[in-house]
Amino acid sequence: MTETLAIETQSLNKVYSSGRTEVVALREATLKIPKGQVAALLGPSGSGKSTLLTIIGLVIPPTSGQVFINGELIVDGSHAKTNLRNYRRQNVGFVFQKANLIPFLSAIENVQVAMELNHTSTFKARRRAAELLDEFGVLERSYDKPSRLSGGEQQRVAIARALANNPAVILADEPTAALDSHRAKQVMELFAKIAHEQNAGVIVVTHDHRYLEVFDAIFEIEDGVLRRRVAVAT
Amino acid sequence: MNLAFKDVQHNLGRFSLTAVGIGMMLMIVMGMAGIYRGLIEDATLVIDRIGSDLWIVQRDTRGPFAEVSRLPKSMVHRVEAVPGVESAREFVYHTIQRQHAGKPLRMSILGLSWPTDKGEWLPLVAGRPLAQNHFELIADQTLGFQLNESIQLGKEKYVVVGITSGMVSSGGDGMSIVTLGDSQAIQFDSVGEALRLERSSRERRAMDVDLFLKQPQLIEHLSQPTSQLPAFSSPQISAVVASIKPGHVIEEVQQTIANWGDVSVFTKAAQEDLLLQGMVDKARRQLGMFRALLTIIAAVIMALILYTLTLDKLHSIALLKLLGAPDRTILGILLQQAIGLGALGYGIAFLIGQQLFPYFPRRVVITNEDLVQLLFIVLVISVLSSLLGIWRAMRVQPTEALMG
Ligand SMILES: Nc1ncnc2c1ncn2[C@@H]1O[C@H](COP(=O)(O)OP(=O)(O)O)[C@@H](O)[C@H]1O
Numbered sequence: 273m274t275e276t277l278a279i280e281t282q283s284l285n286k287v288y289s290s291g292r293t294e295v296v297a298l299r300e301a302t303l304k305i306p307k308g309q310v311a312a313l314l315g316p317s318g319s320g321k322s323t324l325l326t327i328i329g330l331v332i333p334p335t336s337g338q339v340f341i342n343g344e345l346i347v348d349g350s351h352a353k354t355n356l357r358n359y360r361r362q363n364v365g366f367v368f369q370k371a372n373l374i375p376f377l378s379a380i381e382n383v384q385v386a387m388e389l390n391h392t393s394t395f396k397a398r399r400r401a402a403e404l405l406d407e408f409g410v411l412e413r414s415y416d417k418p419s420r421l422s423g424g425e426q427q428r429v430a431i432a433r434a435l436a437n438n439p440a441v442i443l444a445d446e447p448t449a450a451l452d453s454h455r456a457k458q459v460m461e462l463f464a465k466i467a468h469e470q471n472a473g474v475i476v477v478t479h480d481h482r483y484l485e486v487f488d489a490i491f492e493i494e495d496g497v498l499r500r501r502v503a504v505a506t
Numbered sequence: 507m508n509l510a511f512k513d514v515q516h517n518l519g520r521f522s523l524t525a526v527g528i529g530m531m532l533m534i535v536m537g538m539a540g541i542y543r544g545l546i547e548d549a550t551l552v553i554d555r556i557g558s559d560l561w562i563v564q565r566d567t568r569g570p571f572a573e574v575s576r577l578p579k580s581m582v583h584r585v586e587a588v589p590g591v592e593s594a595r596e597f598v599y600h601t602i603q604r605q606h607a608g609k610p611l612r613m614s615i616l617g618l619s620w621p622t623d624k625g626e627w628l629p630l631v632a633g634r635p636l637a638q639n640h641f642e643l644i645a646d647q648t649l650g651f652q653l654n655e656s657i658q659l660g661k662e663k664y665v666v667v668g669i670t671s672g673m674v675s676s677g678g679d680g681m682s683i684v685t686l687g688d689s690q691a692i693q694f695d696s697v698g699e700a701l702r703l704e705r706s707s708r709e710r711r712a713m714d715v716d717l718f719l720k721q722p723q724l725i726e727h728l729s730q731p732t733s734q735l736p737a738f739s740s741p742q743i744s745a746v747v748a749s750i751k752p753g754h755v756i757e758e759v760q761q762t763i764a765n766w767g768d769v770s771v772f773t774k775a776a777q778e779d780l781l782l783q784g785m786v787d788k789a790r791r792q793l794g795m796f797r798a799l800l801t802i803i804a805a806v807i808m809a810l811i812l813y814t815l816t817l818d819k820l821h822s823i824a825l826l827k828l829l830g831a832p833d834r835t836i837l838g839i840l841l842q843q844a845i846g847l848g849a850l851g852y853g854i855a856f857l858i859g860q861q862l863f864p865y866f867p868r869r870v871v872i873t874n875e876d877l878v879q880l881l882f883i884v885l886v887i888s889v890l891s892s893l894l895g896i897w898r899a900m901r902v903q904p905t906e907a908l909m910g
Pocket residue numbers: 288289290295296297315316317318319320321322323324
């Protein structure tokens with residue numbers, strides 16, 4: 273493949289061990305997602321989707337295997353090749369099932385904070401936050417605290433936050449679970465658009481099999497075993 | 507954007523209530539330091555105001571403030587005769603507790619040697635010094651008397667002619683200043699019945715003495731007031747205070763007088779030390795204990811509140827870590843809040859204190875030194891009390907943001 277990969281994993285294994293019990297959450301998970309593509313990750317509950325996502329997102333280390341971001345080796349087994357928290361801040365955007373906003377910050381501040389943590393000036397961060405909120409149709413809720421926003425509005429603010437630093441990788445874990453089907457479709461299309469326009473690698477975990485046509489690739493996972501679904505006719 | 511401030515804004519009610527509570531406690535801590543300073547000032551102020559170089563008291567006593575001292579009145583003349591002494595005067599000082607306007611009234615009585623001393627040196631805020639030998643009184647404003655009010659002490663009524671400020675004994679009792687004669691009349695006041703019994707017992711004793719049997723007219727004299735009996739010494743004084751002539755060394759004069767077998771001599775500084783080491787020192791330690799305890803309690807309460815504030819935002823902290831916030835950002839939030847709480851409490855303590863301290867029964871003197879010291883202590887306990895929360899926050903994993 274000539275184009276650079278946004279995300280690549282090599283033989284990721286993850287074993288959770290607590291006391292005497294061991295849970296194997298991932299077995300030899302290997303995937304490649306080129307820049308500008310959006311991939312869906314399907315699988316039943318407990319199959320290891322979140323585990324894979326948090327490893328790619330540099331939140332937890334794998335038991336073994338590698339993670340490459342933009343072709344660069346970032347994680348090798350339990351060894352980090354860089355300061356993961358800094359790297360994550362600059363390169364990874366997260367969207368979760370629940371919007372996960374900071375309750376004491378207003379909508380616009382929730383977007384702003386991601387940029388300010390990344391050393392963007394308050395002024396620039398504010399301006400870009402407003403642009404993003406506007407783009408997702410929640411600009412008029414800028415000064416409301418998350419508790420006053422609807423689930424859909426919260427989720428759009430969270431997506432705006434994930435995009436704020438123009439990350440190379442965007443990881444979304446069941447982002448449409450709290451949304452009605454109309455909104456869910458919009459969000460899925462939004463991720464596809466972001467991937468294509470910003471040349472980012474996007475992985476969306478979903479239970480919802482209705483909107484799969486928007487994805488460039490589909491991965492399925494069962495009992496920690498990952499495989500790519502061969503393209504289906506749409 | 508200041509995350510610490512945003513969080514405080516969000517929890518404004520709880521944060522400000524805590525600050526008020528901490529502030530009240532710090533106010534008491536501040537007040538206690540002030541009360542101690544007030545004790546010292548009160549104790550030394552009187553000695554300063556009296557302004558004499560040497561205090562001559564009964565041998566081996568630490569009078570006249572710290573304990574009772576009795577000297578014969580003639581001591582004044584002996585002291586005056588010492589080379590280097592510019593002037594000497596009697597000093598009579600005692601504390602009484604009477605009933606006034608239906609309430610117990612404690613006051614210290616200071617006797618001035620009329621007519622050389624009319625109290626011109628007193629810090630008068632109203633009225634005038636004494637103008638006659640009897641029945642006039644200058645009162646400290648803490649006693650709450652009005653100018654021209656008449657006060658019953660013993661058998662006589664005294665008119666308040668002047669009001670002073672800051673004339674308070676080390677026990678905190680306001681002073682009344684009268685002439686020496688009056689002060690002794692007040693001190694040795696006895697009821698009529700006691701006097702009658704005393705005089706008749708004198709007469710009975712006289713019947714056993716040859717002298718009175720041979721000269722019966724002498725018995726007549728026995729019914730006179732005690733102070734007029736030639737065979738009785740005149741009422742005693744508490745101390746003699748002396749000023750030294752310029753050009754003479756105080757310690758040399760002190761040494762001369764100290765060689766007499768019947769007195770002890772203190773310089774002004776030594777007299778002040780006696781007061782400070784004696785009664786004031788106990789009060790200082792007492793107040794010090796309370797201050798330390800209250801400071802610890804304030805720290806514990808702050809730690810608890812800061813800890814619960816931290817627990818409440820553990821999810822946000824995990825989320826911030828997930829978003830890539832370095833530990834120092836998290837640490838900054840918690841420390842800023844702790845120091846903010848401490849500083850706000852301190853400010854509240856200062857403001858409330860300024861309003862409240864003037865109404866305290868004893869003088870509260872807030873010095874800059876004490877203020878700076880307390881501020882430093884507050885900052886230290888703020889940081890210490892945030893440690894528990896910081897410890898908890900540092901252990902939060904970013905993955906915790908993904909749960910629940
Ligand atoms: N922190 C953990 N400790 C122990 N076991 C875990 C932990 N997180 C996930 N697991 C287990 O790993 C497996 C995969 O979980 P997860 O990745 O959350 O699945 P999914 O997101 O597909 O529902 C499950 O069996 C789950 O119980």
